[in-house]
Amino acid sequence: MSRILTYREALREGLDEELARDSNVVLMGEEVAQYNGAYKVTQGLWEKWGDKRVVDTPISEAGFIGMGIGASMLGVRPVMELMFWSFHSVAFDQLVSNAACVRYMSGGLCNCPIVVRGPANGGSGVGATHSHLPEGLFAAFPGLKVCVPATPADAKGLIKAAIRDNDPVYFMENTLLYGNTGEVPDPEDGDFVIPLGLADLKREGTDVSLIAHGRSVIQSLAAAEILQNEHGINAEVLDLRSIRPLDVDAILKTVKKTNRVVLVDESKPFGGVSAMVAMLIQEHAFDDLDAPIKRVCSIDAPAIYSPHIENEQLPNPARIVAKVLSLR
Amino acid sequence: MSRILTYREALREGLDEELARDSNVVLMGEEVAQYNGAYKVTQGLWEKWGDKRVVDTPISEAGFIGMGIGASMLGVRPVMELMFWSFHSVAFDQLVSNAACVRYMSGGLCNCPIVVRGPANGGSGVGATHSHLPEGLFAAFPGLKVCVPATPADAKGLIKAAIRDNDPVYFMENTLLYGNTGEVPDPEDGDFVIPLGLADLKREGTDVSLIAHGRSVIQSLAAAEILQNEHGINAEVLDLRSIRPLDVDAILKTVKKTNRVVLVDESKPFGGVSAMVAMLIQEHAFDDLDAPIKRVCSIDAPAIYSPHIENEQLPNPARIVAKVLSLR
Amino acid sequence: MTSASSSKLDFISSPINQALTPERKVELYTQMVRIRKFEQSALKYYNAGKMGGFLHLYIGQEAVAVGTISLGGADDHFITAYRDHGHALAVGMGMNECMAEMFGKQTGCSKGKGGSMHFFAPDKNFWGGHGIVAGQTPLGLGLAYGLKYLGKEGCCLCYLGDGAVNQGAFHESLNIASLFGIPVVYVIENNGYSMGTSQERSSAFNGCLAQRAEAYAIEWDVVDGSDLYEVRAKTHIAMERARKQHKPTVLEIDTYRYYGHSVADANNKKYRTPEEIENYKQNHDPISVFQRRLLEEGVLTEDLVKSIGKAATNEAAASAKFADESPAPTIADISTDVYWETDHQTAASKVGHHFFND
Amino acid sequence: MTSASSSKLDFISSPINQALTPERKVELYTQMVRIRKFEQSALKYYNAGKMGGFLHLYIGQEAVAVGTISLGGADDHFITAYRDHGHALAVGMGMNECMAEMFGKQTGCSKGKGGSMHFFAPDKNFWGGHGIVAGQTPLGLGLAYGLKYLGKEGCCLCYLGDGAVNQGAFHESLNIASLFGIPVVYVIENNGYSMGTSQERSSAFNGCLAQRAEAYAIEWDVVDGSDLYEVRAKTHIAMERARKQHKPTVLEIDTYRYYGHSVADANNKKYRTPEEIENYKQNHDPISVFQRRLLEEGVLTEDLVKSIGKAATNEAAASAKFADESPAPTIADISTDVYWETDHQTAASKVGHHFFND
Ligand SMILES: Cc1ncc(C[n+]2csc(CCOP(=O)(O)OP(=O)(O)O)c2C)c(N)n1
Ligand SMILES: Cc1ncc(C[n+]2csc(CCOP(=O)(O)OP(=O)(O)O)c2C)c(N)n1
Ligand SMILES: [Mg+2]
Ligand SMILES: [Mg+2]
DSSP: OEEEEEHHHHHHHHHHHHHHHOTTEEEEETTSSTTOOTTSTTTTHHHHHHHHHEEEOOSOHHHHHHHHHHHHHTTOEEEEEOSSGGGGGGGHHIIIIIHHHHHHHTTTSOOOOOEEEEEOOSOSSOOGGGOOOTHHHHHTSTTOEEEOOOSHHHHHHHHHHHHHOSSOEEEEEOTTTTTOEEEEEOGGGOOOOOOTTOOEEEEOOSSEEEEEOTHHHHHHHHHHHHHHHHHOOOEEEEEOOEEETBOHHHHHHHHHHHSOEEEEOOSOSSSHHHHHHHHHHHHHSGGGOSSOOEEEOOOSSSOOOOTTTHHHHSOOHHHHHHHHHHOO | OEEEEEHHHHHHHHHHHHHHHOTTEEEEETTSSTTOOTTSTTTTHHHHHHHHHEEEOOSOHHHHHHHHHHHHHTTOEEEEEOSSGGGGGGGHHIIIIIHHHHHHHTTTSOOOOOEEEEEOOSOSSOOGGGOOOOHHHHHTSTTOEEEOOOSHHHHHHHHHHHHHOSSOEEEEEOTTTTTOEEEEEOGGGOOOOOOTTOOEEEEOOSSEEEEEOTHHHHHHHHHHHHHHHHHOOOEEEEEOOEEETBOHHHHHHHHHHHSOEEEEOSSOSSSHHHHHHHHHHHHHSGGGOSSOOEEEOOOSSSOOOOTTTHHHHSOOHHHHHHHHHHOO | OOOOOTTOOOGGGSHHHHTOOHHHHHHHHHHHHHHHHHHHHHHHHHHTTOOOSOOOOOTTOHHHHHHHHTTOOTTOEEEOOSOOHHHHHHHTOOHHHHHHHHTTOTTSTTTTSSOTTOOOBGGGTBOOOOOSTTTHHHHHHHHHHHHHHTTOOOOEEEEEETTGGGSHHHHHHHHHHHHHTOOEEEEEEEOSEETTEEHHHHOOOBSBSGGGGGGGTOEEEEEETTOHHHHHHHHHHHHHHHHHHOOOEEEEEEOOOSSOSSTTOTTTTTSSOHHHHHHHHHHHOHHHHHHHHHHHHTSOOHHHHHHHHHHHHHHHHHHHHHHHHSOOOOTGGGGSSSOHHHHTTOTGGGSSBSOOOO | OOOOOTTOOOGGGSHHHHTOOHHHHHHHHHHHHHHHHHHHHHHHHHHTTOOOSOOOOOTTOHHHHHHHHTTOOTTOEEEOOSOOHHHHHHHTOOHHHHHHHHTTOTTSTTTTSSOTTOOOBGGGTBOOOOOSTTTHHHHHHHHHHHHHHTTOOOOEEEEEETTGGGSHHHHHHHHHHHHHTOOEEEEEEEOSEETTEEHHHHOOOBSBSGGGGGGGTOEEEEEETTOHHHHHHHHHHHHHHHHHHOOOEEEEEEOOOSSOSSTTOTTTTTSSOHHHHHHHHHHHOHHHHHHHHHHHHTSOOHHHHHHHHHHHHHHHHHHHHHHHHSOOOOHHHHTSSSOHHHHTTOTGGGSSBSOOOO
């Protein structure tokens, strides 16, 4: 049996189950405890689990994330919230030098089973410094894992996998998805965990592959409906879910099937996950491509504030449809 | 007339000329003044220009780079040294939130004419935390400019352009190139400035295009000689020099000429500049490609220390030659 | 929250306050009222869905921005965090461009690109409006460094919150400020909370937050932020120290915000008691305190109070109308103001691709 | 550089030193000698081209690592920066694995992947060896947090340099340590210089660097690092405070390095006078000081001194031979130790691509 939960509730359920499963799991972050989380993901967990397991921190991201990394080397399993992933910028050294490298530099003697989670998205009027999408940036560092769930079920299944993983996992949510609803398996039916590294075919199609992650999956699904209804184009939508490890096989499979690809990626167009996916496709499925791989990314500027226009900067169904129609 | 200078001397000459040209130019960084620079790029400049123009800072990268950004908004033109570019990690917020976004968020009222410079490379036995190559990472932020000179002349011409540019320019040098020599035009023959955004064809060829930047250009040139001499393959070597702005026309031109591409990029393979270049090529020169674009990147792990093996992790002539030979 | 004790000094006697003409006093009072009315209006339109993102209200803290900025001369500069409406109006920005910014319109001070957190007016020596907690503290250092470098006798006032003191960048800035002799005054606006976290739960301290300056050999002081005269008197000393001696200061100004951290802060009545809020409003409201004072001094009259209030209300309403009727940015506007060189179509901007849209 | 004054306390009388048996004293002396001989040997092979990167010698500072680490029990942990050889040997790592690490060999403590700056021995409660200045300070906080979380009565000693105190991460750590009651002891090894910059040129301070702790309500002390008894006495107090009361401490231990910042530091005789170096060697060398002391106490004899020196020299020479003869890592080795899951071939490691080599 499954229930309808919001993305937020599904995440919270995942966190709650992992807090119950393993007494070394501890949630930390700014306002995660007494305030119930800036976006209410951790609502009720402090009341249920108490001061030791759910910890409010000062506004010191380098300090508390570094603290989590240090504690993880001793076997604690911190799950740390960045109120916005954009605040990675003040903790970057801890995230990329310590978490990503400590295992390697110690020749495998240390490991770092942390999760850092929080929202990473544009579209909520919070402007350039609060709207970074760093999944491509972090996936570039070997030693790190990155995932970006698009649906409530994926959010729950992946957060549980992330917490159990013995490597650092950077988990990117989305303020615009927190309220979205979807089916999530009932805990009574068993432990629901989705492995990292497994893409999910969210819509089957034959004519073109839309490959996306995060909220772009939702936008791609909406675009696919328009393409079907208004243009008779049957689009397949592949949700990467996990950026590193990456399900390269699933990517190549959909390309071989449709021979046409549009990558949808809310990042800015220089680089990002989509440039990497394009590289992989052209390298490993060169002969399967009937047309160049195209992308729909955010328009190449810092995130604009204006609520009148900000949605136009992001990949949206209209822009995706137009791009598909432009494929020769 | 031109002289033979080292890369280090050429850079220093560029800095010195800009200090002379504009009294608002100020050099800052750890050990840049009295110590003459950790890698001696600024040797003699403190003695010549004094405390006001060449400033030693504490080990506080966020503090002094933020200070430079603030001062630049008032018209000062700070040229800030990161002893290693890897230390960007502790100043990341200043580099990507303040420098990259302040113009945009102020609707164009502010600008930020700073240069941040220093070495970014592997291969010198300094291990994972000191061997990051962040050019792709920063080029992903609209608002920033990035360049990576490979030769003494380029180093001089580009640092002068960078200092005169009214936007933030992140300038990446290389400890393994500082001692390399090359011809640099004589100052008597006029001001020698190379615009950002212009690639340079370092070697003409007909059979395959090696596209690279930084020290990978030098490695590609060495590989091209081997390809010519041992395999009769005539490789063209395009040096991007500037990552953002990027000379897309030059990239497409060499692809149209040779129809085969190997990208050489010292970054780790997930993402990086090369993934972006591959994306652009397959998008804009799809029909010109006779084979998939291949890459030679660093082997996908944090930088290994061991001097016995570290060169194997990086793109080197042997790996480049092998990759070219593997093109079908 | 410390607050004025009954035996506190009367700072009207300080020279910088003695120098105030009655007109100037009315002006300062008016500025505080205008800030409050502006924000009350903003709140109304935020709730009506006219704005995106966050709205961080300054209501309750007005004497800090108005008192400190009133001391600014031609070469004094200002920079703050996201709670920036008060500072913006105090430096002389118009309600229109500020309101339009929040409405996300082309006529906004940042052309609708920055929003509520990112007001700027370099022509008025105001450098934002910054969203990353304490991210502005090295910038403020840099503005002051720039003043000294350029040989100007001025200083920079850099504001931050009580939660912001726990960011590393602030400490790096303090060390450099002291070491290099930088004319910066850090103003900690201590409103007792960082979001839902009381000062006690976020900061370890001995006595007060400003004391962190001591270990850097920086002068510091604690200021009652409900008393505009005290704010001016103590800030003036710090600014003179900066201008004349090139020495930094850290001031901790005790104040309070009436609303939540932002308007989205639904918990705002959970982490603090209604009594606490009410007490501040009744006894420490900076506008009421100054109003009473000026009535006593005979500088204000009840009539004047009313007409100032009314004018400010009308001005705010007009700014909302202006904002509402202004045009929104276009898709093309998204791509401007990224690079100075491309905006100015310079030769440099013609070489290579700066943008990677397809 | 402050140094022992003539009227200084004699810390032999502190209980923790009273408890030392003669054997244990000889052991501590021997450890210092071993560190020095090890590094002298490393220097020789570095100069002979057997190592890559940097070599940051600890010579002159030995009493800090040996004195503090000698106090460690089963649940006490240690973490330091890149100048880590002394700490590594003091926790009980063997010369072989350390020397082999610098030679970049498979038999190195980090399999040749970390190098001189990155020695690790978690089995001996030693967590590195870290290259980013002050980057280890939040990690040390975390180790101590972990101890408390796991209910262990232990503490973490986290070392940093006098230049490192100006990194923001250190201050964030101090605030959290105090606020959360974390059993961490920060040990500032003040050798007077960060690379070529004297302490006076890099840090603003009032009295001393450790005093920065005060504003966080953290206890602090200044220690003469040439006197092993003093190092032990004062550090013991701090460790007990951590273990028993869950309270942090900041200790500033005055010390000195004889060599340059790293062996590549060619300026090392420019930014400080030969007299300064010579004075320290003559009057404050921690090994000589302790040796004199133990000779006076009758614990050491001249013969023993010689044989200890000789044994250490031989041990170091043997470690260099071991390192030299050990195999280098292979290309395949580059790709291991990146992820725990792939190293352990877990089910999770079989899903998706973790690596992107072609
Ligand atoms: C680096 C960073 N971390 C977290 C946030 C989210 N955040 C914005 S304001 C705030 C509270 C700041 O409190 P304080 O400094 O006291 O200022 P106040 O809001 O009271 O004016 C937080 C946690 C942020 N913007 N930047
Ligand atoms: C963030 C960062 N900035 C700069 C450096 C380069 N660097 C390495 S050690 C050092 C000096 C540190 O001095 P100190 O903290 O006093 O330690 P000591 O070397 O004296 O032991 C510098 C500048 C670095 N490794 N990391
Ligand atoms: Mg506050
Ligand atoms: Mg030092």
